Amino acid sequence: MYHTSHIELSRAALRSNLRFLKSRIGELSRLVLVVKGNAYGHGIEGFVPLAEACGQRHFATSNAEEGWRVTRALSRSDSQVIVMGEMNDEALEWAISEGIAFHVFDMERLKTSRRLAERLQRPARIHLELETGMNRLGLEDWDREKIVAILREHSACFEIEGTCTHLAGAENIANYVRIQDQLRVFEEGCRFFVSRGLALGRRHVSPSSGIFFYPEAILDQVRVGIAAYGFWPTQEVRMRYLMETEGRQALGQKDPLKRVISWKSLVMAIKDVTPGQFVNYGLFYQATKKRRVAIVPVGYSEGFSRALSNRGRVLINGRRCQVIGAVNMNMISVDVTGIPEVKPGTEVVLIGRQKRQQISISSFSNMSDEMNYEVLVRLPERIPRVVVS
Numbered sequence: 001m002y003h004t005s006h007i008e009l010s011r012a013a014l015r016s017n018l019r020f021l022k023s024r025i026g027e028l029s030r031l032v033l034v035v036k037g038n039a040y041g042h043g044i045e046g047f048v049p050l051a052e053a054c055g056q057r058h059f060a061t062s063n064a065e066e067g068w069r070v071t072r073a074l075s076r077s078d079s080q081v082i083v084m085g086e087m088n089d090e091a092l093e094w095a096i097s098e099g100i101a102f103h104v105f106d107m108e109r110l111k112t113s114r115r116l117a118e119r120l121q122r123p124a125r126i127h128l129e130l131e132t133g134m135n136r137l138g139l140e141d142w143d144r145e146k147i148v149a150i151l152r153e154h155s156a157c158f159e160i161e162g163t164c165t166h167l168a169g170a171e172n173i174a175n176y177v178r179i180q181d182q183l184r185v186f187e188e189g190c191r192f193f194v195s196r197g198l199a200l201g202r203r204h205v206s207p208s209s210g211i212f213f214y215p216e217a218i219l220d221q222v223r224v225g226i227a228a229y230g231f232w233p234t235q236e237v238r239m240r241y242l243m244e245t246e247g248r249q250a251l252g253q254k255d256p257l258k259r260v261i262s263w264k265s266l267v268m269a270i271k272d273v274t275p276g277q278f279v280n281y282g283l284f285y286q287a288t289k290k291r292r293v294a295i296v297p298v299g300y301s302e303g304f305s306r307a308l309s310n311r312g313r314v315l316i317n318g319r320r321c322q323v324i325g326a327v328n329m330n331m332i333s334v335d336v337t338g339i340p341e342v343k344p345g346t347e348v349v350l351i352g353r354q355k356r357q358q359i360s361i362s363s364f365s366n367m368s369d370e371m372n373y374e375v376l377v378r379l380p381e382r383i384p385r386v387v388v389s
């Protein structure tokens with residue numbers, strides 16, 4: 001069916017990002033690609049096979065529904081998915097019977113997994129997630145002895161694939177002390193379990209930002225999301241990388257992370273407006289001079305934030321054009337004064353490159369005061385995704 005916009009995923013960019021990140025983490029550590037949030041808005045069904053074709057074998061999602069979608073999108077028998085977050089009993093049963101790994105972050109889940117594994121006669125493939133100071137999810141210190149007892153007594157019910165925690169804000173160096181404390185607590189927790197004779201599997205704590213700020217936290221595995229899609233978690237992380245590797249003169253020049261996603265639409269109509277007239281709803285925008293306005297069939301229902309009203313930019317004919325007036329549910333008005341060749345059907349780039357101009361996610365998110373993560377995951381599932389070379 002016809003759609004008013006489409007998303008392109010670049011194979012070359014993803015391949016290059018994965019190669020770069022793997023070279024950073026080294027051969028001994030495994031890169032697990034986080035595809036929660038519909039693969040950060042890139043679309044699980046389009047993105048996962050693309051990543052698989054780029055050699056990626058390990059994926060992680062936040063919940064079972066997305067985990068299930070990933071398993072359906074995968075085509076190789078050696079590809080796997082880990083569910084890191086919420087699952088009800090029914091979902092746990094599915095995971096155990098399908099041999100899908102998941103995080104165990106509280107006693108309740110440990111006990112339920114044991115019960116289900118016993119009934120299904122299949123071991124639960126688990127990652128023990130330890131509380132280390134984020135105070136979100138994680139097995140508590142005071143339950144350690146009970147955990148050891150359960151794991152030992154029911155060793156046939158479990159395959160401990162890994163042991164992990166999550167760093168509470170590795171993307172801002174201001175959190176340095178808190179992160180160091182977490183790493184110490186994690187280390188200590190691991191030592192405890194090892195001293196009780198448990199094999200902990202792969203140890204992993206680091207998201208994208210940790211690879212750059214805390215290389216000592218790369219351990220046996222990293223869980224990389226945002227960087228694989230070609231974005232720095234924050235400008236701080238990017239600066240840190242550039243300063244360490246290329247010297248200051250290279251700042252702002254070479255970027256090893258390449259944007260995988262582009263988002264494009266077409267002009268649907270043109271209006272010529274005389275001075276004094278208002279454009280679009282209400283009194284948001286009044287033309288002070290003669291203006292040419294292009295109407296683009298994308299609005300906040302497509303993920304183009306209302307915060308971009310009168311502020312956003314799109315690319316048309318290689319020029320940056322301002323959004324004027326309010327972002328509507330399914331349309332925006334864009335100032336194309338001085339670009340006479342624009343007509344219905346002319347390409348509009350909402351995210352990505354056109355000729356020598358580029359709208360990056362960070363310029364997009366700066367304009368709307370949002371995180372790049374947020375801008376990405378809001379891109380609706382229904383927009384078609386197309387892989388380009």
Ligand SMILES: *Cc1c(COP(=O)(O)O)cnc(C)c1O
Pocket residue numbers: 034036084166206207208209223224225226227233
């Ligand atoms: C989202 C997430 C990640 C990946 O974070 P990025 O900053 O996108 O690399 C890693 N671990 C967990 C537990 C997550 O929820």
